[in-house]
Amino acid sequence: MSAELIDGKAVAAEIDARAAEAAAGLAKSLGRVPCLAVVLIGDDPASDVYVRNKGLRTQAAGMRSIEIRKPADTSEADVLEIVAGLNADDGVDGILVQMPLPDHIDANRVIGAIHPDKDVDGLTEASAGRLVLGKPGLRPCTPSGCVLLAERAMGDVSGKSVVVIGRSILVGKPTALLFLEKNATVTIAHSRTKDLPALVRTADIVVPAVGRPEMVRGDWVKPGACVLDVGINRIPAPERGEGKTRLVGDAAFDEIVKHAGWITPVPGGIGPMTIAMLLRNTVIAAALRHSVELPDGF
Numbered sequence: 001m002s003a004e005l006i007d008g009k010a011v012a013a014e015i016d017a018r019a020a021e022a023a024a025g026l027a028k029s030l031g032r033v034p035c036l037a038v039v040l041i042g043d044d045p046a047s048d049v050y051v052r053n054k055g056l057r058t059q060a061a062g063m064r065s066i067e068i069r070k071p072a073d074t075s076e077a078d079v080l081e082i083v084a085g086l087n088a089d090d091g092v093d094g095i096l097v098q099m100p101l102p103d104h105i106d107a108n109r110v111i112g113a114i115h116p117d118k119d120v121d122g123l124t125e126a127s128a129g130r131l132v133l134g135k136p137g138l139r140p141c142t143p144s145g146c147v148l149l150a151e152r153a154m155g156d157v158s159g160k161s162v163v164v165i166g167r168s169i170l171v172g173k174p175t176a177l178l179f180l181e182k183n184a185t186v187t188i189a190h191s192r193t194k195d196l197p198a199l200v201r202t203a204d205i206v207v208p209a210v211g212r213p214e215m216v217r218g219d220w221v222k223p224g225a226c227v228l229d230v231g232i233n234r235i236p237a238p239e240r241g242e243g244k245t246r247l248v249g250d251a252a253f254d255e256i257v258k259h260a261g262w263i264t265p266v267p268g269g270i271g272p273m274t275i276a277m278l279l280r281n282t283v284i285a286a287a288l289r290h291s292v293e294l295p296d297g298f
């Protein structure tokens with residue numbers, strides 16, 4: 001038996017198209033299209049690619065994209081001022097500050113400065129609190145992409161056992177809470193977890209989100225399980241030529257694909273879904289802030 005590949009790129013294209021449709025509808029009520037502002041401090045090449053992709057996908061969905069790029073030595077005060085300006089700008093619906101920030105800037109302080117109504121990353125205390133309390137709000141993008149793909153693949157996840165590997169604020173913790181909200185039975189594993197392979201073997205759904213290339217091996221995964229690989233690791237690929245690299249996930253794809261039920265590839269799995277959910281959140285933020293109804297089931 002061979003696993004079914006979950007085509008994150010194709011599902012992301014569907015979500016983008018729905019966001020585009022809703023954005024066009026919103027433009028009629030607002031007199032302008034929804035707008036996402038992305039702030040990038042420094043010149044990390046990976047961040048540069050992600051930010052460019054976000055801008056292109058935003059525009060392709062018929063929305064307005066603002067990109068604010070500043071050098072790595074920008075002061076924290078200046079970043080806070082940029083965020084304050086975007087908060088105050090009624091033409092901006094969503095604000096994303098690309099992580100990681102340079103070491104001299106306190107990321108928590110910057111995230112805390114984002115107005116919760118524009119928090120399309122779902123990272124502010126207000127958004128996190130709403131998620132914990134089960135109240136409606138803007139949900140983090142990668143986690144909601146994971147849940148959406150799992151439901152597409154397996155149907156209802158109620159009663160399924162989920163093992164999330166990693167407890168980050170950006171991915172691990174919110175992913176666990178979102179699956180819990182769907183009535184799954186959730187365990188969060190981390191660096192202190194004892195006998196991780198044995199724990200993972202119990203899971204119907206595995207979400208590796210630690211940033212360790214191919215850490216989850218084939219014999220950790222129960223036959224028929226669903227693997228949602230959040231990891232994106234660039235590793236050397238000398239077989240492709242001198243100095244070449246390739247992207248791999250946190251799961252050993254070739255070993256797992258033989259017997260799992262479903263697996264997301266890297267690239268083309270969770271990554272594109274993250275941006276799709278960001279566009280969706282931008283539409284939701286614009287609609288909520290202006291009290292405009294969205295299409296049923298959006």
Ligand SMILES: Nc1nc(=O)c2c([nH]1)NC[C@@H]1CN(c3ccc(C(=O)N[C@@H](CCC(=O)O)C(=O)O)cc3)C=[N+]21
Nearest residue numbers: 050096097098099100121267268269270271272274275
């Ligand atoms: N405030 C904040 N919010 C984020 O959501 C955020 C962030 N900071 N910092 C960095 C991480 C990473 N991230 C990705 C988004 C899309 C792809 C993506 O589309 N990846 C493609 C491949 C891209 C490539 O070739 O490098 C894929 O997996 O198919 C990857 C990674 C969002 N992040």
